[in-house]
Amino acid sequence: EGWLSLSHYKNDNTKFPFHAWLKSQQKAIAQHKTELAGIPHPQGPYTVRKTIADMIALTRGVTCEPEQIVIGTGIHPLIQQLMAMQSSDKKIAIENPGYSRIFQILNSLRLNVEPIGLDKEGIDIEEIKAANPDFLFITPSHQFPTGTIMPISRRVELLNWAATGDNRYIIEDDYDSEFKYGTDNIPSMQSFDQNQRVIYFGTFSKTLLPSFRISYMVLPPKLLELYQSHYSDRIQGCSSLELYALHYFIQSGEYAKHLKRMNQHYNRKRKRLIKALDAKFDNSIDIKDAPAGLHFLAEFDTAKTYADIKEKATEEKLDIYTIEHFLLEKTAKHTNSIQIVIGFASLKEEQIDEAVERLYRVIY
Numbered sequence: 586e587g588w589l590s591l592s593h594y595k596n597d598n599t600k601f602p603f604h605a606w607l608k609s610q611q612k613a614i615a616q617h618k619t620e621l622a623g624i625p626h627p628q629g630p631y632t633v634r635k636t637i638a639d640m641i642a643l644t645r646g647v648t649c650e651p652e653q654i655v656i657g658t659g660i661h662p663l664i665q666q667l668m669a670m671q672s673s674d675k676k677i678a679i680e681n682p683g684y685s686r687i688f689q690i691l692n693s694l695r696l697n698v699e700p701i702g703l704d705k706e707g708i709d710i711e712e713i714k715a716a717n718p719d720f721l722f723i724t725p726s727h728q729f730p731t732g733t734i735m736p737i738s739r740r741v742e743l744l745n746w747a748a749t750g751d752n753r754y755i756i757e758d759d760y761d762s763e764f765k766y767g768t769d770n771i772p773s774m775q776s777f778d779q780n781q782r783v784i785y786f787g788t789f790s791k792t793l794l795p796s797f798r799i800s801y802m803v804l805p806p807k808l809l810e811l812y813q814s815h816y817s818d819r820i821q822g823c824s825s826l827e828l829y830a831l832h833y834f835i836q837s838g839e840y841a842k843h844l845k846r847m848n849q850h851y852n853r854k855r856k857r858l859i860k861a862l863d864a865k866f867d868n869s870i871d872i873k874d875a876p877a878g879l880h881f882l883a884e885f886d887t888a889k890t891y892a893d894i895k896e897k898a899t900e901e902k903l904d905i906y907t908i909e910h911f912l913l914e915k916t917a918k919h920t921n922s923i924q925i926v927i928g929f930a931s932l933k934e935e936q937i938d939e940a941v942e943r944l945y946r947v948i949y
């Protein structure tokens with residue numbers, strides 16, 4: 586039989602309301618033929634930015650004007666724009682383990698990038714102070730990939746750190762923050778930043794579909810000025826048809842309805858998967874179960890190496906990513922356990938038992 590996926594890459598497309606999206610696209614065409622005939626504002630159509638600004642104010646406490654929002658075709662091009670307008674002597678710190686793709690991109694821009702370790706509350710503040718970076722790239726809402734939800738105390742410490750240096754910025758990557766299961770939804774760091782030091786990043790990849798390529802950043806006023814002087818002749822990358830469709834999808838309440846449905850759906854699947862894993866692996870598994878997002882980290886007692894695991898996973902046709910995919914310095918020290926990032930979004934509920942069986946055969 587075919588492959589099963591425990592990858593964190595894919596969403597569950599069986600639940601996407603394609604009909605509702607189609608209706609939003611039809612509305613976009615009916616109402617915006619003039620705009621569709623031209624090229625959009627470099628940051629994306631104002632109407633769409635206003636809708637996003639209103640939404641994140643409500644859901645994440647982000648305070649911003651539509652003028653501060655820059656829409657882009659993913660976090661990668663947005664980060665590239667942000668960093669390309671900085672002088673090349675800037676230093677960026679990034680969580681390790683963390684989002685290795687961003688790490689690669691920042692390195693390819695020949696920037697000074699420094700991996701920073703984590704403690705149980707998230708990124709290590711002592712290491713940050715020692716590194717003294719100009720930018721700090723973090724995922725406080727659900728640390729990628731360990732899942733840690735950064736407590737408010739650590740967030741305040743980081744905001745104080747940012748405020749006590751000139752031109753220090755925190756890049757808050759709030760991906761998959763829309764998915765919380767039974768735990769309170771801590772507002773964004775941007776919402777309690779008093780010194781305009783937080784650059785807020787959001788994406789529709791996790792809540793809609795990653796192939797839509799619709800993401801955005803919220804720039805503090807000073808960086809917005811720099812952006813507008815650098816990129817006034819830039820052309821927005823996203824399709825205006827899709828952006829206006831997004832606008833109607835949100836305005837019609839379909840987006841909120843979809844989020845509610847997906848939270849319930851993912852929570853049910855997550856609980857069932859964890860139950861099946863605990864039953865099969867008994868006490869040889871330690872699940873770092875942060876009740877958030879579309880994946881969690883699990884540690885397994887085994888003498889196997891990461892190379893063995895990868896090879897066996899291919900044999901078993903099980904799509905999984907070990908912690909190695911997220912280590913920025915690619916040195917997974919060999920101990921008597923291995924860590925795997927388990928994504929549950931694309932797995933169907935009826936496939937859970939089979940996936941757990943295969944995982945067991947991969948590890949033992």
Ligand SMILES: Cc1ncc(COP(=O)(O)O)c(CN[C@H](CF)CCC(=O)O)c1O
Pocket residue numbers: 593594595658659660661684685686724729758760787788789790795798799800910
């Ligand atoms: C930490 C993090 N912040 C943002 C995104 C959203 O990016 P975009 O779709 O461009 O808006 C992702 C999505 N990451 C991809 C799918 F999971 C790739 C994962 C990998 O490279 O391991 C992510 O992990």
